[in-house]
Amino acid sequence: MATGRTHRPATRSRGIPEATVARLPLYLRALTALSERSVPTVSSEELAAAAGVNSAKLRKDFSYLGSYGTRGVGYDVEYLVYQISRELGLTQDWPVVIVGIGNLGAALANYGGFASRGFRVAALIDADPAMAGKPVAGIAVQHTDELEKIITDNGVSIGVIATPAGAAQQVCDRLVAAGVTSILNFAPTVLTVPDGVDVRKVDLSIELQILAFHEQRKAGEDAGHDDEDSDDARAVAAREARRAVREVREAAAKAAPAADGSTGASDRKGPDGDVPAVMPA
Amino acid sequence: MATGRTHRPATRSRGIPEATVARLPLYLRALTALSERSVPTVSSEELAAAAGVNSAKLRKDFSYLGSYGTRGVGYDVEYLVYQISRELGLTQDWPVVIVGIGNLGAALANYGGFASRGFRVAALIDADPAMAGKPVAGIAVQHTDELEKIITDNGVSIGVIATPAGAAQQVCDRLVAAGVTSILNFAPTVLTVPDGVDVRKVDLSIELQILAFHEQRKAGEDAGHDDEDSDDARAVAAREARRAVREVREAAAKAAPAADGSTGASDRKGPDGDVPAVMPA
DNA sequence: AGCTGTGAAGCACTTCACAGCG
DNA sequence: CGCTGTGAAGTGCTTCACAGCT
Incomplete structure (x- = not known):
């Protein structure tokens, strides 16, 4: 889940299961709340x-x-807060840089949760010269040219990428070359990184798509077919559909002469692609 | 992972493994890119x-x-794009509402990835009366009072919560009462929802904390102890530490008379808590 | 008497490796 | 001959259930 490719082949990384690590911050938050209520x-x-x-x-x-x-x-409570903080490495503070100060980057810069748990926004970086010097969340945005210097001078090892998809890999490469070894990626792209660099991905549209899947399934339950085991029913249907599907497909292949880019829509409207051309049912 | 509590006890939801569903959007994106290049x-x-x-x-x-x-x-490629879109329910379009139009909410409203895959932002909702009527991403923000009406009139079943943590549960309850059955939560809180409602959570600071954990581990590898099996070493150390730990703890318990809120820092600086009070090593 | 800590069982997802179709 | 589709083996996480401290 972490590294973009060739993730460490179960080498020395034993100790605490990844799934547990992913929950520690959750416990920490709950404990902090209790601590504030003096429990x-x-x-x-x-x-x-x-x-x-x-x-x-x-x-x-x-x-x-x-x-x-x-x-x-x-x-x-207090003791456990300390132990978990220590285990997560939050007793030291981590300088992070945020690259790409668009809507999202600005939101991240303003996000209270960063500063509150051992993270310090060391710099905001953007490729747009017009942004340079502008203050966002009280920090002056710097130009991409300064990236390497910023990383080195501040000893930054964690970088956040909030650029459009097209720029992400290039930014990533520069971050890594400058010494960053952990990356939080908000751009909708798969990043390729060398061994030893961790990448975590947050993808807004993917989360929505997963919800849509479940939502659709709920709707299907109420509506159509009654209570039969949708378990086997599904598998059988899929298998049965193969023949039919193949026919449709061949027909479609003849009808649609493979889309070329000439729909005139592939401009530059956002970090993501456009609506996928959909074939007739 | 989904529901805040009492997640459906493996009822009828067989068919496609959850892990697979979570990857379908990834495949879809890759395929869309190929499709655009006419592969x-x-x-x-x-x-x-x-x-x-x-x-x-x-x-x-x-x-x-x-x-x-x-x-x-x-x-x-084209055929698979269609099949996956259909499986994910993206051949219909889903009206979504975004509640909480702060930095993050605005970023989400502007996010291209939403509109591009079967999602349509039906409304932006904020509790601040001063926001009402202001256009964000070309859509006029509406006041929270309208929430129920908006949900009903538009047949919204997916809601995005981008409010501060304190407001999230209340907003969630209203969304659910109005008919929303899938929620994407950006607020750093655990939401409690009735059975049958899906919640997915995106938590920025948790992702960073997970990275910090790995980062710390990397640093530890280079520095201190040499090549011995950190596997058993870790377990043994932990176990050995118990006695010592218990002593320290008792000492600390006597020294620190349980934190009360009087550090003067618990103002209202963000959606998240403050720096946890940390005990001496 | 209560609640933690943990072997052991169960379950889900991943990876292997190859039969089978085009 | 190449590449998909899939049983079977492997791995890691979750849940059970209870022994063992306090």
Whole structure:
């Protein structure tokens, strides 16, 4: 999930399961909230509820960090906050740069959650010369030319890419060449990085598409076919459809002479592609 | 992963593995790019490379949809685009509302990827009366009072929450009551929803924290201890540390009389909490 | 008596490797 | 002969259920 390609082949990275790491920030947030309300201890049950997971999972997760609870009582909130922060590496502060100060980049720069957990926005970088010097979230935007110098001078190892898709790989390459080893990518592209560099991707439209899938399925349940096992029904239907499908396809192949770019729509309207040409059912 | 709590207990939702569904949008994007370059067919190997996965996984994923390839040749790009779009429910268009038009909400409204794949921004909603009527991304912002009416009139079933954390649950409840059954949540809170409602969460600071964890680990590898199995070493260390840890903790418990809110920092600086109070090592 | 910590069982996804079709 | 489609093996995560502290 992390590295764009050739992700470390299960080498030395044992220790804490990736799935657990992904939940630690969740626990941390819940614990911080409890801490602010001066709650001294929590049971796995309570904390799990606050974090939106089940308690067995939470206890298992914590067991990878060590035995930080007290049997018969629960977990000391303050202490656990510290332990998780330390495990996540949030007791040091990480300078990050944000590249691409469009709508999204600005939103990120203004996002309180960054500053609040060991992250410090070291610089905002944009390719547009007109942006240079403008303050966003109280920080003056710098031009891309300065990228390498900024990385080096500030010892930045984490970069956030919020550029259009077309610029992302190039920015990524420059970040990596300058010494960045972790990248959070908001551009809708697959980034290729050398071994040892981590990439995490956040993709707004993908999340929506996944929701649409489930939404569609819900609608289908209420409407058409009644209660039969949609399990096998689905598989069978798919298999049965192959023949028919192949026929349709051949017909379509003859009818549609392979789209060329001449629809005149491939301008520059956004980071994403256009509406896919859809074939007739 | 989806529902905030009590996620459907493996009822009727068999058919396509969730992991596969999550990758379909990725394939779709890669295919769309190929389609725009008028590439007629791809092999699983090529497409997998473009999508950043391995080819066996891709073929397995496609096998859940049916047999849409041609042995010895590969997949017909246009045809596959259509099939995946259909499977994801993108051949119909989904009206969505975005609630909370701050920096992030505006960024989302302007995001090209929404409109480009079957999603249509039906309305932008904000609680600030001063925002009402202002155009963002060409759409006039409406006040929260109108929420229920907007949902109903437009037949909206997908909602995006980009409000501060404090308002999220309340907004969520109203959306659900009005008929929304899928929610994309950008606020850093765990949302509780009734059964049958899907929630997906995108959390910027969590992604960064996960990166920080790996980053820290990289640094640790180069520096301190040499090549020994950090696998067992870690477990042993953790276990050994328990005694010591417990002592420290008791000492700390006596020293620090449980934090109250009096650090004067819990103002209203962002949607997230503040820096967690950290105990001495 | 209560709640944590954890082996063991169960489940889901990934990867392998090859039969089978075009 | 090449590439898909897929059983079977492998891996990692989740859930169960209870032993063991406090």
